[in-house]
Amino acid sequence: MSMHGRPFATRMPQPVRRPARLVSLVPLVLILAPAAAAAAPLQDALRAYGVQAEHIGRLWNFTLGLCALVFALVLAAFVCALWSARRGDAHTEPDISSLARPERGIYRIIAWAVGISTVGLLALLGADVVTSRALARMPLQDAVNIELIGHQWWWEARYKDADPARQFTTANELHIPVGRPVVVTLRSNDVIHTLWLPNLHGKRDMIPGRTSTLTFRADQPGTYRGQCAEFCGLEHAMMALLVVAEPDAQYQAWAARQRQPAPEPATSRTRRGREVFLGKSCAMCHAIGGTTANAVFGPDLTHLAGRGTIASGMLPNNRGHLGGWISDPQTLKPGVSMPANLMPQEDLHALLDYLETLK
């Protein structure tokens, strides 16, 4: 079920820092990271496109450097020990002199080594504290407030606004303005999920019965992919989320479009398609603004055609995949709540025509 043709906004921004420099101490990465980075959609903890991820990236560099140094030193001592130690075998008379008189010299060296390690550990602790303070200090004025709700296995996003009329709901694809802080309130509808947008920030759990928040900022336009990180059942692997960071004007336009109800079907075919939607099982779970379909069990489809993917980041959103998804989702994503819908071909095509109008 791989994606043919990438559903993402194709503009690939310049990374804030080169991956190679980040991980220069991990040789294997030098070899493989470029190959991996070439085609991959942006889901990479080593390439920061937001201030929060940058803080963590800095901490990562520091920690990696220090740990690599320690690794090298201890290993050097270890190899020297093996190299310089005399050889013996089972017949060698064991040297038990140390039982009689403790080896003060060796103890002193070990004490020094332990002392130095302690200093290193304190340095790590300090760096961590500094980083968490930096993360907490991100300014939040005129932030975008989003309530993100985890479902098995998709994401429901409610854009909050002081004025209820300006609130709207979408699913599986967030749009955020570049350079403006985003405050995401995390909740879960069933089991524990975890929001992870590696290029923008670290993880945060969505725990039923609790709410938590994650604040981040995208400093570069682009499409960032996130994925549920906490094992959440059968389709844990198929629970992805796209975050489209775009200039404020574009974002405002998008938001304005989202607040509109679905356009009235113009042609007879699309009108037929809407009847199919409202008459069949679709309307039992999905909502389309401006129609009688207002169920909340499945993703809101009011502006389905505007999204890059369907089935929560699993398939590119084009007529073929959409048709396949409607007729037989259980083969594509076994266990998903969407049932197989057996309907005559013309009904299906009418339905697809209608859905494609939901820009």
Place this chain on the structure above:
Amino acid sequence: MSVADSTTQPRPARGPGSVAPSAPPAPSLAPHEAETLEQTWRDPPGIIGWFAAVNHKTISLRFMVTTFLFFIAGGLLALAIRLQLARPDGKLAGPDLYNQLFTMHGSTMMFLFAVPVMQAVATYLVPLMIGARSVAFPRMNAFAYWIFTLGGLMLFIAFFMGIGPDAGWFAYVPLSGPQYSPGKRVDFWAQMITFTELSAIMEAIVLITTIFKMRAPGMTLNRMPLFVWTMLAASFMVLFAMPAVMLGSTALITDRLVGTHFYNPGEGGDALLWQHLFWFFGHPEVYLIFIPPLGFMSSIIATFSRRPIVGYSAMVLALIGTAFFAFGLWVHHMFATNLPELGKTFFTAASLMIAIPTALQIFCWIATLWSGRISFKTPLLFVLAFFVILLAGGLTGLMLASVSLDTQLHDSFFVVAHLHYVLMGGAVFPLFGAFYYWFPKFTGRLLSERLGKWQFWLFFIGFNVAFFPMHVLGLQGMPRRIYTYPEEMGWGSLNMVATAGAFMIGASVLLFIVNVARSRRHGAPAGPNPWGAGTLEWSVASPPPAGNFEMVPIVYGRYPLWEKPRLPSHVAGLINEHREVLITSVADAELDHRLWLPASSYWPFLSALAVTALFVGSIFTPWAVVWAAVPVAIGTTMWFWPKRSTSDMRVASEQHPELFK
């Protein structure tokens, strides 16, 4: 480097060091007395006798074989997982099967292999190392083995019946709860926990009592071999850690079966309660998997660098410190939850600080090697791998200890890499070293050095090929426990590499099996002390007689076989016709009294069957607890009930000791 080319031929059968040249001939029993002693401690013959065996060596060997079989099973599951992930959009296993695969793999390795195998090895070695003829409570020891085996079998039978657990080895609620895991899958998992924890707790009590009360006269606490110290520390950790998960899994089962609300936010419960209970056990568990191998390390390094370990007391204090701090870290598994940030920082500090005792031990070992005279035998090779792999795992652990970094690394493949570096490097490599080291003691024959070296290098290279790429995968954003991933995520190549490495590991384990199978028959005869080691287990024949020591030795130092023998060298006057053991005082191992241990009995096995019926039945109806309690009570009572003839004999020996001289 020198490790590679220092291969030598197997040792000649009899090594030196067992008796220093100037020593007077060690006193021994007359042949007929020795035969009586052997008869007394031997297990009864026949099938019935097989189920009645309580000799600690018999039980321990079965325990080791059983845990190793579970290790093989878990490894095969791992290979299946790697095959599925080898290429993007893998079609080998659907999500349902895949979730069962990794849940079974994790649960098997953690609960059915890593913890019990350490206790299994310990129940064989500890009595021999401390100069005892048996473990305390031999029947409880047997019961613990049976209950463990039956629990493990239950889990795998359930798996093959398609009732395999699928909620992950830490079974987070609510996913593992009644609503999102319908059916009986998770119930079997939770009951398996009860089985194995029960077994682990009993083994811990057996070991603690053995170590405290049955050491040979003169083996004061600060003369104990470091391995015995590690088992003491680990056993105490078991006593405090296991209850947490037993309580948690009991609450999970009652939630699922009788509708309690511990984890139901709708009725005042809380999903995080499970995480607290589980990780309050789960993190110490990592350390009680990792601490006994520290004892393997100390034994093997001392022997193969021909000198005592540097800084005995420092090592002991480090062990105790590790065991203690291990209980203060559990929240670093929950950094992604919405707990207060200040609290998280405290746990960051604790998680970093626990590195200090480990560092201390590593430095002491390096100093020992440096100032010793090394012989690069296979056991030492496996132990040396520890310094590379565990070091790397420990350092990635420091990264995970940081709250901010952890939010990126948590639940990604980076964690998978880290935990395998810690557990394989910290436990499995030393464990293989220990097998190569003590196999001669178990069987009387040496394992082949050549195959051993092959296995080592296959394992060492394969391991790094398999797990190093996972660090990178995690950083590239690959989450744990996904059954597949789309092609353009670009994770394909590294996953293929990892799978190749996994199969190299498989091949090396296969070599190990071949080596054991060959050497059990055709291996070079070992003799009592093939490595010229210094601790007591090497003073007896290989394999040891049923009663371990013909005459219980008296100990004057930490390496009795290396130091100059002193008189009196052995204990006389223990009755050979009964399983009489010497009980000594806790701190200084001064003579205290002579105890008769119970003889063989099949009641521990029958009681284990009854308990199994109770646990499995309770999965289907709470009333099973009531009805099955009857056979359990009968079984345990019969197990306890003394035999009249034996008691009369004992009474006679108490009233007329002179008759029994």
Place this chain on the structure above:
Amino acid sequence: MSLRCPDTVLACFICLGAGLLQAGCEREQRPTRAPPAASGTGDPSFTAQGVLPADNRYEENAYAVSQGKVWFRTYNCNGCHGQGGGDSGPALMDGAWRYGADPASVYASIAHGRPNGMPAFGQRLPEDQIWQLAAYVRSMSGQLRIDVAPSRSDTLQASEPEGRREKAKTTVDTSGRAGQ
């Protein structure tokens, strides 16, 4: 040491297991290997012909029944039937049935609707879901094996979990049909 004896232990355990195998599989299957909903569903249009199968194999499958519970909540059956306690619609927790207690009748009630307010969902719900609903509805009065019926939910609990209800004796009283 000989391993013959553990093999015998293993063997007898496997025999024990094999006995439960059937129950195990049926109960534990997930949609990846889900059994056909009911005998005779090969022909998708059989409900139209009024041909109704005798038994509902989803009643053996814990996952399917729990899905039924999900649909019951999602499609707001509670709106009329309460939490099974009954409101404008009849109670479903007791053993009293107006149109028959057998799976086929329950299926028919959901698919074709009944007088006095029960709508016909046949057109709006896929057959599988109706069979799952039918299985769940019967579990509400304890008609299903307790190891298949759902246990408590992670919600405010209205009534005892289906898995722990006494099996109510089913009676078919037609009194309610005329009434209301």
Place this chain on the structure above:
Amino acid sequence: MSDKARHQPDPAVGVRMENAPGGGQGGVPVNGRNSAQDSAQNSAADAVSEAGANTAPGAEPGATAGAGPQAPSATLDVSCLPTFAFGHRSPMWWGTLGLMVVEGTVFALAVMSYFYLRSHSSAWPMTGLPPDLLWGGVNTAIMLASLVPNHFAKRAAERLDLQKVRLWMVACMIVSLAFLGVRVLEFTTLNTRWDSDAYGSAVWMLMGLHTTHLITDAYDSLVLTVLMFTGPLEGKRFVDVSENAGYWYFVVFSWIPIYAVIYWGARI
């Protein structure tokens, strides 16, 4: 520390200090308890004299007289040691202690979970009333009272006094019947069900855990009591009685905090 290891007293010193244990020595009365005392004193006396012999000047301490007083002997004769001992000298004591640690930890964690859940709830009890005080109080009193016969049973056991052991064990059995009966009444007056809410679950978990211990401990004692009447008996069995009594202490004392939590944790 390593050099300290060299200066450890020779183990043989232990013989002198350890092998005349007070009361922990001797056989089982065959006819009446006087003989028990006697045999105890006798063999204790043997041990002392044995030890005296061992300390003959010039002899390696602990060497057998048989090996000749002058030549250092290769072996240390332990046949004079007692065959059982009470308290921390007995492995049984350590085994029981281990069990107590495990179960104590379980109780502690259960109590923590109780307060953890309480901290997440606005009202506690979440619905309904706290448990009635009557039967809980009565049972606490009974359990505390049970300490008396338990104490005397322990002491009699340590004096190898079979008659008194039988007497007090029977007394313990009667008391245990009492508190098991009252425990049933306690369950009926908890004013909550395990499946009504998290509060009920926590309370029933605590009660269930402790009741399990009451039942098992009562059963252990029953088995021992029967054994005391039917035999076979040897000195070690008195250690079992004494350890069983020690476990009884644990079960009763662990009830105090659990009682406080269940009955007063819902009131304060």
